[in-house]
Amino acid sequence: MTAGPLAPRAAPLANAGSPAVLRAQGLSKRFGGLLAVSNVSFDLFPSEILAIIGPNGAGKTTLLNLLSGVYRPSAGRLEIGGQDVTNLSMEKRCHLGLGRAFQIVRPFPEMTVLENVTVGALFGKPGTKLAEARERAYTLLERTGLAPHAEKSAHDLNLLQDKRLEVARALATNPTVLLLDEVMAGLRPGEATEAVELVRGVRESGVSVLFIEHIMPVVRDLADRVVVMDAGTVIAGGTYQEVVREPRVVEAYLGGEVTDATDD
Structure with a gap:
C-alpha cells in the first residue's frame, strides 16, 4: 500500500x-x-x-x-x-x-464492540468493577470514533473500525x-x-x-x-x-x- x-x-x-x-x-x-x-x-x-x-x-x-x-x-x-x-x-x-495492539486484529467476534473494550479495562487493572470498566470502555469508544458502533457485533466491523477497536482495547488497559x-x-x-x-x-x-x-x-x-x-x-x-x-x-x-x- x-x-x-x-x-x-x-x-x-x-x-x-x-x-x-x-x-x-x-x-x-x-x-x-x-x-x-x-x-x-x-x-x-x-x-x-x-x-x-x-x-x-x-x-x-x-x-x-x-x-x-x-x-x-x-x-x-x-x-x-x-x-x-x-x-x-x-x-x-x-x-x-504496557499495552499492545497487534497487526492481525482478533476481537471477540461474539461480543459487542463495547464488551470487547470492557474486557480490556477489566484485564488492565485488577479489582476494577464492571460498571467502572464499561464507563472507561465507552469513553474510549468516543475517543476512537467507535461510539456509534458500541452495540454492534465486533464481527460486523470493517478493517479501519477493527484497527480502531484494537487500539481502544489496548488503551482500555490504561497503559503509559x-x-x-x-x-x-x-x-x-x-x-x-x-x-x-x-x-x-x-x-x-x-x-x-x-x-x-x-x-x-x-x-x-x-x-x-x-x-x-x-x-x-x-x-x-x-x-x-x-x-x-x-x-x-x-x-x-x-x-x-x-x-x-x-x-x-
Whole structure:
C-alpha cells in the first residue's frame, strides 16, 4: 500500500530530559543457532512517538515480542517506569502500564464492540468493577470514533473500525506505553491518515507510543525519533531526516521498495 500525503505532524511533545518510560538495554534473543535480536538498546521518553523500521527479517516483531513479554530475552534488561520487568509475564507488564495492539486484529467476534473494550479495562487493572470498566470502555469508544458502533457485533466491523477497536482495547488497559504493530497495514491512504490522527491523539493523552511501520510517509509524519534495525541489530537512530541520510540505512532498507513490504 502507498500512503497519500499526510498532514504535517505536530511539534514533538516528548521530553528527553525526563526519565525513560521504557528502557531496553542490550536485549538479545536467540532461537537455537539464530540470533534474531542482538544487543538492542534504546529509550522511550514520556509522550514520545518512536518508530522501529527495517527490512524483512530485521527482527522488529521479535523485538516487540520481547518488549511485551511474549518472549523472554536470551540476554539484556528491560525496564518500565524504572522497574526491571525483564522476567515478568505479559500480564504483569500490562498491569505496570504496557499495552499492545497487534497487526492481525482478533476481537471477540461474539461480543459487542463495547464488551470487547470492557474486557480490556477489566484485564488492565485488577479489582476494577464492571460498571467502572464499561464507563472507561465507552469513553474510549468516543475517543476512537467507535461510539456509534458500541452495540454492534465486533464481527460486523470493517478493517479501519477493527484497527480502531484494537487500539481502544489496548488503551482500555490504561497503559503509559502503547506498542503498535503495523496498525496501518491494509488501510487505504485516507484511512491511514485517520489512523495517524488517532495515534497522535493517543500521544496527546499522555501515552508514549512505540510502533513498527513500513509506510515511510507515515513514519516521516508521525515519529519523533526513528530506530532502524537490520539483521537483528540497530544500525541507526535519530529523527526521520537524520536516519534516511545514513548510508547503511539507504543500503539496507531505503534502496528498495518498502511501502508494500511485510514484516518478519
